[in-house]
Amino acid sequence: MKIGFPNNPRKDLVEEVEWIGKSGFDFVDLFLEEDMAVPEKIKIEKIKKIIKKYNLETVGHTGPYLQTGSPSKAIREASVKDAVRYFPIFQKLGVKYITVHGNWPFSLFSVEDGIKFQVESLTKLVREAKKYNLKIMFEPVGKKQESYEVVAKIITKVPGLHFHLDIGHSNLYGRNPVKYIKELNKELRHVHLHDNNGSEDEHLPIGAGNINWEKTLKVLKKYYDGTITLEIFAKDKEFSLTSKDKLRRMWNKL
Template sequence: MSELPILGAAMTLKDVELNRDWLLEKPRDLELQDFVSAEVLSGDWQPLVDRAKQLLDGHQGRLGMHGPFMGLNVASADPDIRAVVARRMEQALDVAAALDITQIVIHSPYSTWMHNNLDNWPDQRQRVFEATHQTLDAAVKRAEEQGCVFVLENIEDKDPADRRRLVEDFNSPALALSIDTGHAHYAHGSTGAAPVDYFAHDAGNLLQHIHLQDADGYADRHWPLGHGNINWRAFFARLSVITSNPRLIIEIRDKSQIQASAAHLAELGLAQ
């Protein structure tokens, strides 16, 4: 990224109503978070789609959504669970098609426990790859045809290379990498992972999405930017050499602090 990047945010439609002027003042990317739960995806989501189209009239940024993740594991060893996860991904793609959404965030299968046990059994690393392919292959192929990209977000990941290699194994333009800064900082502070900027260095140009949240290295805080102790200058320095133009999505718990978070990075001279 050579120019000062424009920040976007993750919001529900209610949050969009509160931050609409800020969202529309520049071509800010938006990640909708109304279509996460099974109840919504299996229900009548058309009224939400209609409301989104109304609120986003005039929006010039890229539109994404957080995909289903609660209770789901894209690398489950149980074929019945894989079938459920695959169905949820298809439902998410249905929503994406209805709203011309071009990016869907999904969660990494790698856990802290897995990090210490991947080499404890023969072929365990390959088994994770195979299970993920069995879960996501059909959805990734459909996403390619639909002009949509799944981005795989770190959750408990200790070694970012594991997730990168999984994405590389798909060899598809419809599966890329996401970094959640708070998750990476938790892994750094609590499990001994590398610092947040190292996650960006490892991802390189496979990186197409970032959740920006601040934290203390102990828990998944989703604090406003500037309220924790993430080294933002180091992180954005790593981003400056990445040319894949990842979406910079402020994802914090208190949505009333989205604009203040953007102002914090602007004051640091890192983004606008």
């Protein structure tokens, strides 16, 4: 199992990756998006040097603002186009798997409509990604539409689409991450990890919310031995470093 950390896309990417490397993470989750981590501003050679210096691996993440589930075809198409312009950068930085968030139309549209809109966008993204040797993963973002059944449906309807489990997001609406792991582990390629109290997407350090970590990690370890990003949004990064050590310790003990 490998533990990684994301860059804050509102900050200088070079400095962010440097911190991730020197803090002893195994990989960087490249959040390439507005406003500081856009193709025009990314210093590819500099980033590659830091990645090499710290022997970091890379995974990729597209902008959370992409509207792949918009009722407007024009907006969906623009979102796909905006995501695709980052693909050559991901490829140059050694990325193999890229995350795309779930995205749902407003409440006058049904869940089925939301599935249809996203399946259309995701099919295009999977096709475009192939040209750069990249694979797309679908990350449910903690919306009430994203039951296990709905997520499974989207993944089945888009050949070549993989699953990204966000443990915090799958703890909302009375749901349980264990169910998603048990049912979708065959397509699981990446994990985001953070805690919450089950009612809000708080991105807390491990142990600060109500997730049963021992049980969840036990099931996860049974099926998975890949990359886990600590997606902890505490201002003080000490919390993330403590979670890194805690996760490693808990995982090794299982």
